[in-house]
Amino acid sequence: MNRRSLWEQIVQQLEMRHAELGMAVLQHIKLVAVSVGIAIVIGVTLGIAVSRFRRLEGPVIGTAGMLQTIPSLALLGFMIPLFGIGELPSIIALFLYSLLPIIRNTHTGIVSVDKSVIEAASGMGMTDTQILFRIQLPIAFPVIMAGVRTSTVINVGTATLAAFIGAGGLGDFIFLGISRSMDALVLIGAVPAALLALLLDFVLGRLERAVTPKGLKI
Amino acid sequence: MVVFDNVSKTYKNGFRSVKSLSFRVQRGEFLVLIGPSGCGKTTTLKMINRLIPHTEGTITVDGKDIAKQNVVELRRNIGYVIQQIGLFPHYTIEENIALVPALKGWDRKKIRQRVEELLHLVGLDPAVFARRYPKELSGGQQQRVGVARAMAADPELILMDEPFGALDPITREQLQDEFLRLQKEFRKTIIFVTHDMDEAIRMGDRIAILKDGELLQLDTPERLLTNPVHGFVEQFIGKNRIFQNPELLPVTEVMRSDPATISPHRSPERAISHMRQRHTDTLLCVDEQGRLLGIVSAYDLQGDAARIQSVGEIMQPADPILPLEATARDALVKISESRFGLIPVVDSQGKLTGVVTKGSLLTVLAGRWKEAEAGVGS
Ligand SMILES: Nc1ncnc2c1ncn2[C@@H]1O[C@H](COP(=O)(O)OP(=O)(O)OP(=O)(O)O)[C@@H](O)[C@H]1O
Numbered sequence A: 001m002n003r004r005s006l007w008e009q010i011v012q013q014l015e016m017r018h019a020e021l022g023m024a025v026l027q028h029i030k031l032v033a034v035s036v037g038i039a040i041v042i043g044v045t046l047g048i049a050v051s052r053f054r055r056l057e058g059p060v061i062g063t064a065g066m067l068q069t070i071p072s073l074a075l076l077g078f079m080i081p082l083f084g085i086g087e088l089p090s091i092i093a094l095f096l097y098s099l100l101p102i103i104r105n106t107h108t109g110i111v112s113v114d115k116s117v118i119e120a121a122s123g124m125g126m127t128d129t130q131i132l133f134r135i136q137l138p139i140a141f142p143v144i145m146a147g148v149r150t151s152t153v154i155n156v157g158t159a160t161l162a163a164f165i166g167a168g169g170l171g172d173f174i175f176l177g178i179s180r181s182m183d184a185l186v187l188i189g190a191v192p193a194a195l196l197a198l199l200l201d202f203v204l205g206r207l208e209r210a211v212t213p214k215g216l217k218i
Numbered sequence B: 001m002v003v004f005d006n007v008s009k010t011y012k013n014g015f016r017s018v019k020s021l022s023f024r025v026q027r028g029e030f031l032v033l034i035g036p037s038g039c040g041k042t043t044t045l046k047m048i049n050r051l052i053p054h055t056e057g058t059i060t061v062d063g064k065d066i067a068k069q070n071v072v073e074l075r076r077n078i079g080y081v082i083q084q085i086g087l088f089p090h091y092t093i094e095e096n097i098a099l100v101p102a103l104k105g106w107d108r109k110k111i112r113q114r115v116e117e118l119l120h121l122v123g124l125d126p127a128v129f130a131r132r133y134p135k136e137l138s139g140g141q142q143q144r145v146g147v148a149r150a151m152a153a154d155p156e157l158i159l160m161d162e163p164f165g166a167l168d169p170i171t172r173e174q175l176q177d178e179f180l181r182l183q184k185e186f187r188k189t190i191i192f193v194t195h196d197m198d199e200a201i202r203m204g205d206r207i208a209i210l211k212d213g214e215l216l217q218l219d220t221p222e223r224l225l226t227n228p229v230h231g232f233v234e235q236f237i238g239k240n241r242i243f244q245n246p247e248l249l250p251v252t253e254v255m256r257s258d259p260a261t262i263s264p265h266r267s268p269e270r271a272i273s274h275m276r277q278r279h280t281d282t283l284l285c286v287d288e289q290g291r292l293l294g295i296v297s298a299y300d301l302q303g304d305a306a307r308i309q310s311v312g313e314i315m316q317p318a319d320p321i322l323p324l325e326a327t328a329r330d331a332l333v334k335i336s337e338s339r340f341g342l343i344p345v346v347d348s349q350g351k352l353t354g355v356v357t358k359g360s361l362l363t364v365l366a367g368r369w370k371e372a373e374a375g376v377g378s
């Protein structure tokens, strides 16, 4: 197939399936947003817990690390016997997948806050909770955000595999394209996925800069 | 204000970093803790605001056992300044200083006023600095903010752990001066850790010398320098310290106690022969009670001897005069103002007790210096 005919195919497929594509993009965003959203809540909490109770560090970070070493397709596969197919098992798999960067960055961010700052804070009579919410988390914020961005970008890619267990999203196009040997369809799924990853990273970067206190910017 | 009663700190590994420490700090007193690295200065300080819990004995602050107090409450009433400063990087200078007042629930207006007042006190213009972030300040400026932050809620007691230790010598001296000025004005109770003996002498009302967790001597700078307990303290202070600090040497140490005197009723001839006898060209005039009246010089006598009946007629004021409590430093400063190269020293009744001359100053200070040199060599 020469280039010209590929281009024609793409145009043709887009004309035929643009409504479907729009839905797929939205579904894709939903999978990523929900899974990363839950991962932020749970991951940050675990990150805080880990930095508070040093004994948890090994088990929690070890487990999250192990989850990430499982190939994504395999992790999705494991979900089927547990939660069946569709959106729910995909979101759970994606959530597990994005935990590690968030936990690790939260932990790193908190423990790398200058010791003298913490000493001054507690010496001045701030409670541990006040120190956590007013000092440690705000100072760790850029590092935590970096973890969230990493998770998001990875998840946009991994979410294409979720189509494999029936969760929809841009992966549908890719799988369809592969099974029908139509490169145009593969590209119609893959290119928007790549663009989506770039876009989300950019938006989160902007958000991070907007929310980071001025005193912490370099 | 602060009382240590047999306080010890034993770490979990069995190491005793502070051993049966007992001392008391008066309200408004500036106490300096000094000693070699690892002697337990920081530990002692941090036990007061319970950043390090003590394991034996009792510490009371303002009459209350700190172990029985709410720890957060205790700390909010004690100012704390550390060498690393520890400003909150994500807060503005204003927010940094406002923290404790805000925790204590002051209203916004009062906090704002207080912040402004404090910035002025530590020599930072609020219009310039209030909205800046810590990283936009120099080290010296940051520590000024550190001091302002510690004073924010007007605590009676302020703990300072080598607050000026990380600053360059010039900035350090500047901050020491300014802090002393603040201290004169506000008379806080201050416990101040340093390893710099010059700083200790400069700042402290009293100095506590620690070694291996034990208190070796707690005294005023003057007494420490003149009467160091034998051995470590003596060595730690360094004998030449006195030489560097003439303000610590009483004027009585550099004066001659047998000044040549004369009654103002005596004749000029008598005065001249008295001068010859004493190998001097000035005589101090005193009344029957020994009170200083003035001074006559050989130069004036020679010019006017034929014209006058008694030396009282050409007697001049003997300024400058020093009181008995003056120091060698005062004498050094004043001697250059003196027309006759000498300064009479008088007691509170105005009685002449001695005289400082350039010669007596030089002899004593040079003697001390020689001693110090010998001390360093041995
Ligand atoms: N957690 C700990 N466990 C055991 N020993 C400790 C602990 N913390 C401090 N020490 C020991 O206690 C001693 C006193 O420490 P401290 O910090 O009070 O010294 P310092 O006088 O402030 O010294 P420096 O001038 O170096 O700051 C040191 O010998 C130190 O090694």
Ligand SMILES: [Mg+2]
Binding pocket: B041, B042, B043, B161
């Ligand atoms: Mg120390």
